[in-house]
Amino acid sequence: xxESSIFSRRFAAGALLVLLAGxxxxxxxxxxxxxxxxxxxxxxxxxxxxxxxxxxxxALIAIATxxxxxxxxxxxxxxxxxxISACVFLVKPHFPGHRxxxxxxxxxxxxxxxxxxxxxxxxxxxxxxxxxxxxxxxxVGIVVYLLAERIIGxxxxxxxxx
Amino acid sequence: xxxxxxxxxxxxxxxxxxLAVAEFSTPVREYLAAGTRTTLHAPLALLGFGRSSETEQxxxxxxxxxxxxxxxxxxPRNTGTVARPEVSAKVHSTYPTNSRGLLNINAxxxxxxxxxxxxxxxxFTFLGVVEEVGERSSIVRxxxxxxxxxxxxxxxGAHDALMVGGRGPRLTLIVKTGNVLDGxxxxxxxxxxxxxxxIGEVKEVKGEPGSTFEEADIKLPFDATLDEVHILL
Numbered sequence: 001x002x003e004s005s006i007f008s009r010r011f012a013a014g015a016l017l018v019l020l021a022g023x024x025x026x027x028x029x030x031x032x033x034x035x036x037x038x039x040x041x042x043x044x045x046x047x048x049x050x051x052x053x054x055x056x057x058x059a060l061i062a063i064a065t066x067x068x069x070x071x072x073x074x075x076x077x078x079x080x081x082x083x084i085s086a087c088v089f090l091v092k093p094h095f096p097g098h099r100x101x102x103x104x105x106x107x108x109x110x111x112x113x114x115x116x117x118x119x120x121x122x123x124x125x126x127x128x129x130x131x132x133x134x135x136x137x138x139x140v141g142i143v144v145y146l147l148a149e150r151i152i153g154x155x156x157x158x159x160x161x162x
Numbered sequence: 163x164x165x166x167x168x169x170x171x172x173x174x175x176x177x178x179x180x181l182a183v184a185e186f187s188t189p190v191r192e193y194l195a196a197g198t199r200t201t202l203h204a205p206l207a208l209l210g211f212g213r214s215s216e217t218e219q220x221x222x223x224x225x226x227x228x229x230x231x232x233x234x235x236x237x238p239r240n241t242g243t244v245a246r247p248e249v250s251a252k253v254h255s256t257y258p259t260n261s262r263g264l265l266n267i268n269a270x271x272x273x274x275x276x277x278x279x280x281x282x283x284x285x286f287t288f289l290g291v292v293e294e295v296g297e298r299s300s301i302v303r304x305x306x307x308x309x310x311x312x313x314x315x316x317x318x319g320a321h322d323a324l325m326v327g328g329r330g331p332r333l334t335l336i337v338k339t340g341n342v343l344d345g346x347x348x349x350x351x352x353x354x355x356x357x358x359x360x361i362g363e364v365k366e367v368k369g370e371p372g373s374t375f376e377e378a379d380i381k382l383p384f385d386a387t388l389d390e391v392h393i394l395l
Contacts (some may be wrong), residue, residue, distance in 0.1 A: 026255030028387045034306075034329040035260055055172065062176040066183050070254065070266050071296035077258045090170070114259065122261035122308055129260050129329055 011056045013151045014047055017144075018060050022067040030140075035129055037136040038111060040064055044085040045106040046144045049057055049099045050152045057089050080117050084110050089097075100145060107141040108134055178385065222284070225383030229286035229360035232347055236358025247395040248285055249273050253388055254299060260329060263290070263306025267391060270298045280355045280394045283384050288350050288359035289391055305361065306386050307330045312355075316364060317346030325380070336376040338369055348380055356394065 021043040024030055030037055044064060051057040061082050068078035088106050095102040111134050115123045123130055251269035269275050279292040281302045290304035303310060310327035323333040323343050337340050342364060350359040362382040369376035 027256055028256040031387060034386060036256070036258075038258060040258065054168075058172055060174045062179065066256075071270070071299040072266070072294050072301050075257055075264075081258070088169075115261065118259060119261040122259075126261075126308060126328070133260055 008056075009128065010051075010152050011059070014051065014056070014060050014148075015063050017043055017047070017066050017148070017151070019067060022064060026068075032136065033132070035132045035136060037133065037140045038077075038081070038114065039140060040068075041081045041084070041110050041114060042107050042137050043144055044081065045053055045088055045110045046103050046141055046148055047152070048088050048106065049095075049102055050148050051089075054089065058086070061085055064124045077114060077118050080114055081110075084113055103141050103145050108136050111137050167359065184191045200371070212259075222384070226284040226286060228347075228383070229284070232349060233286050233356075233358045236349065246285070248282075249275065249393045249395060250390055251275075251300075251389055251393060256386075262306055263308075263310075263327065263386065264293070265290075265302045265304060265388070265391070267300050267302055267393075268298065269393065270296045270300050272297050274395055275300050275393055280359070282359065282392045282394060283388065285392045285394075286360060287383060288355065288361045289384075289388070291354070292393065299312035302391065304386075312352045314348050314361060315351040316342050316348050320351075322351070323348075323378075331361070331380045331382070333364065333378045333380060334375070336367070336378060338374055338376050342367055342376065342378065371387075 018040070021039045025036070027158040028036055030039060044061065048057065051060070064085075065074075065078065065082050067156060068074060088110065092102070095105065097105075112123075112130070115130055170190075232307065245273045251267040251273070254268055255265040256266075257264035267281075275292055275295050277292055277295055278289070278335050281292060281304075283289050288305070290302050290307075292300050293303040294301040303328045306329060307327045308329075312325050314323050314325045314333065315321065316323055316333070316336065319341050321336060321339070323336045325348070326332055326334055333348065344364055344367065346364040347360045348362065348364060351358075353356060360383075361368075362380040365379040365381040367376050367378045
């Protein structure tokens with residue numbers, strides 16, 4: 001089966017999820033105890049393992065980027081999220097395990113790398129908040145993974161390099 | 163090798179194309195974002211988590227009155243009715259990470275907003291400052307920003323302290339006199355902002371034995387997920 005082209009149903013579902021994630025994230029309503037999950041990052045890093053064709057995935061990143069633009073400009077974390085997602089897509093054949101565990105690993109690494117690049121000082125000053133966000137992001141990642149399996153499909157797009 | 167580079171080049175191309183599309187669609191998206199944000203709160207309100215519930219409204223009104231009384235008491239010129247020009251704006255979006263308390267609001271230079279203007283929750287409760295201004299939107303730096311520190315005063319004795327921003331803003335450098343107590347009002351004392359804007363109240367004063375200074379948490383009368391803010395002109 002030819003995998004998700006930009007006109008496929010799978011891609012449309014992915015794009016819809018990206019838009020929803022963007023809205024929920026920017027609204028700030030998902031905060032628990034003042035800590036907000038990085039829903040867009042989690043979603044893009046989960047979808048990496050559901051899309052094998054780079055064009056579809058790059059288009060999803062582009063949609064996420066468009067949606068994050070404000071009149072003032074882009075917030076640097078959104079650019080970082082896009083770059084991290086693209087990098088994870090490129091290195092995903094080297095991820096070690098089952099798709100579910102790969103998602104968790106990517107989310108943990110992605111969250112920490114986002115802070116390392118955008119605000120290293122914060123990581124040093126308030127590691128507790130970052131830790132809570134990591135846990136929160138992993139929980140959101142599990143939900144997104146289960147949702148993506150239902151909506152986007154169960155076919156294993158992911159292949160290891162071995 | 164060529165094959166491996168193709169996704170990178172194409173991703174960059176799509177990224178640039180996205181920037182171009184974003185540039186033209188911004189006003190429409192920002193309008194939709196403000197509407198969506200308000201709409202998303204409705205189901206939460208129905209479940210009892212909403213900030214528009216009756217109890218929550220009463221608490222807010224109470225906090226606003228407290229802040230107004232404090233401001234009138236601290237500002238001798240404002241005896242009587244306070245009539246200050248202000249602009250209310252909807253919150254479009256929040257900064258995506260937890261490190262910076264930035265808000266994007268739907269008022270900009272066309273509404274008279276300028277960099278450095280004071281932003282409040284309700285006209286009397288301090289929230290932050292306008293950091294960047296566009297034609298129809300602005301970025302507001304709030305007290306939830308971990309990189310922000312401002313001088314404040316505490317209670318009737320006007321004790322000096324430094325407020326350090328963050329997910330839970332706190333007070334540092336309170337001179338240990340024993341006169342700062344839980345429940346005392348914390349208000350602005352920086353020359354950049356109107357004097358006496360209430361921030362919150364002192365919660366849990368902590369001091370190391372032998373230290374000259376104490377620290378305390380601030381109990382805020384609002385949470386970080388605001389729908390609307392007021393900018394003092």
